[in-house]
Amino acid sequence: MKCRVCRAAAVVEVRRHNAGFCRDCFLAHCRNQVERTIKEHSMIEPGERALVAVSGGKDSLALWDLLLQLGYLADGLYIGLGIEGYSDESAVFARRFAEERAARLVQVDLPDDFGFDVRSAAAADHRVPCSACGLSKRHIFDQATLEGGYDVLATGHNLDDEAAVLLGNVLHWDLAYMARQHPVLPSGDGFPRKVKPLVRLGERETAAYCVLQGIDYQVEECPMSAGNRHLGYKDALNAIEERSPGTKAAFYGGFVDKAAQLLADIGEEGREGLHACPRCGSPTTAAQLCAFCRLVERATGQRRRRLPVSTQ
Amino acid sequence: MKCRVCRAAAVVEVRRHNAGFCRDCFLAHCRNQVERTIKEHSMIEPGERALVAVSGGKDSLALWDLLLQLGYLADGLYIGLGIEGYSDESAVFARRFAEERAARLVQVDLPDDFGFDVRSAAAADHRVPCSACGLSKRHIFDQATLEGGYDVLATGHNLDDEAAVLLGNVLHWDLAYMARQHPVLPSGDGFPRKVKPLVRLGERETAAYCVLQGIDYQVEECPMSAGNRHLGYKDALNAIEERSPGTKAAFYGGFVDKAAQLLADIGEEGREGLHACPRCGSPTTAAQLCAFCRLVERATGQRRRRLPVSTQ
DSSP: OBBTTTOSBOSEEEGGGTEEEOHHHHHHHHHHHHHHHHHHTTOSOTTOEEEEEEOSSHHHHHHHHHHHHTTOEEEEEEEEOOOTTTHHHHHHHHHHHHHHHTOOEEEEEIIIIISOOHHHHHHHTTOOHHHHHHHHHHHHHHHHHHHTTOSEEEOOOOHHHHHHHHHHHHHTTOHHHHHTOSSEEOOBTTBOEEEOTTTTSOHHHHHHHHHHHTOOOOOSOOGGGTTOHHHHHHHHHHHHHHHSTTHHHHHHHHIIIIIGGGGHHHHHHTTTTOEEOTTTOOEEOSSSSOHHHHHHHHHHSSOOOSOOOEEO | OBBTTTOSBOSEEEGGGTEEEOHHHHHHHHHHHHHHHHHHTTOSOTTOEEEEEEOSSHHHHHHHHHHHHTTOEEEEEEEEOOOTTTHHHHHHHHHHHHHHHTOOEEEEEIIIIISOOHHHHHHHTTOOHHHHHHHHHHHHHHHHHHHTTOSEEEOOOOHHHHHHHHHHHHHTTOHHHHHHOSSEEOOBTTBOEEEOTTTTSOHHHHHHHHHHHTOOOOOSOOGGGTTOHHHHHHHHHHHHHHHSTTHHHHHHHHIIIIIGGGGHHHHHHTTTTOEEOTTTOOEEOSSSSOHHHHHHHHHHSSOOOSOOOEEO
16 A cells, blocks of 8 residues: 555555555545644634643643644643552653653642542542543643643544444433533533544544554553443444445534534523532532642542642 | 333344343333434324335334234335345245235235336346336335325435435535435425334344344345345444444434435425426436436336326
């Protein structure tokens, strides 16, 4: 197979584009896809400061690298989740990436800074680990973005992630979740703008990007995600994609282009009734403390402190 | 496992209801599900005459039997599709069912009455066989219902069928198709009312109904449907259902209850610009002949006759 662009030998095949790429043209293809996504959805304007949520895995490191390559002002945010045999290693990849590029990495650690980890929080709050983890990360993302004075938070959700989440939401017609599943969530009501610039790249492509760009990333999946329902949705979509390449992109892209507008009113309703959490100030619909402050209280038996931040 | 209703030994398990049933209670369960569906959606009023589209397979014969058991006035409509090694056998099952119950079976035969079969029509019209077949059946369903003076056409689409079609429509966000995917399509603009009373029963349940009720049906699948994209969607949903029983019912039921109303305007648009086909009188949006009359013309090189009907 030859590179679609320059006819040199291809090293990567992207079946849904029915195309192969050589190394340099593939890296350029990824940059183009991300730049196009950012421009189309007005995700980041020139001169704005972005904070990239960095896990140490392929998606988030590819995103950070791509934003830097494209000339955006992008710092990283790493959250240590205290997951044994996983979090220590993921931190190494995030820190090494930042050091090699002399980039700024904001670091928050659940055990050191809040006194709990994902496993203990899940047990204390009677949640599955992925739920306690997601809640903690979303809260820290928002607060670190606002307190650091960033204009926008960028996450490394790729096409496979978004298509699987969308499938789960559609299978249960969770209209409120669907209304919020857009590549850009605008700022407002105490929330920072949040963007997903990788929604045009599949997970095979972000992995290939890292390999070809020489980015070392954590290959191991989180040990606590085994059996996660979204993995089942990914499997189902992969089986369909295998028969009909391009289905995932049509599914997610068609939702954003054609269906999301039907849900606009529902999305607005979701932000009604917000007030500031009396402890941390974050917007919440809960009667008293926000869900994160309640999680901290249950997991530690203590009142939480303000967001502690250390910078590399 | 014991019968959920009477505690006798269960012979059928329905995982999404987390229940087993003995023979009699399972048959009653099926009748209840169908009666509830008919009432909830005002599908058939007492005294109305229904025409049941009968293929000879488990779903359509179960439907016809259930409607008769529930006291509805229901005749059958069998369409011979001229598919070698399949259609002859399917006719035997449909006729035997009708004979045993002294029920009326309207019969239409594509080769005898229109001079073509599914294979030749597909080739002549450059369609896949399932497309030529579906087009022909929909046309004959409508016309036989109207010309026979029936109030409503009933088809045996089950939960698995509808969930798979919905998944295909959702994966491509075919909003116009989604807007028409309701268990009832009201009459109007030259179309008869169409109803799907089996949408609360899965295909394992319609098969079990036939077995336990002593209905002989054609087990063989249509040989022309191999590779049909919907079979891929069924496989994907079955894999998800296996992990999370009830997902299919939640997916289809949630669509009908929560999402369909968002598409109401789009459904209306689909019926704009209809006029009567100058040859057969059927409603069509095509500039001249309706799609079925064009199919007949291409497949036979001849003008079609009015719908011929023979009754058993």
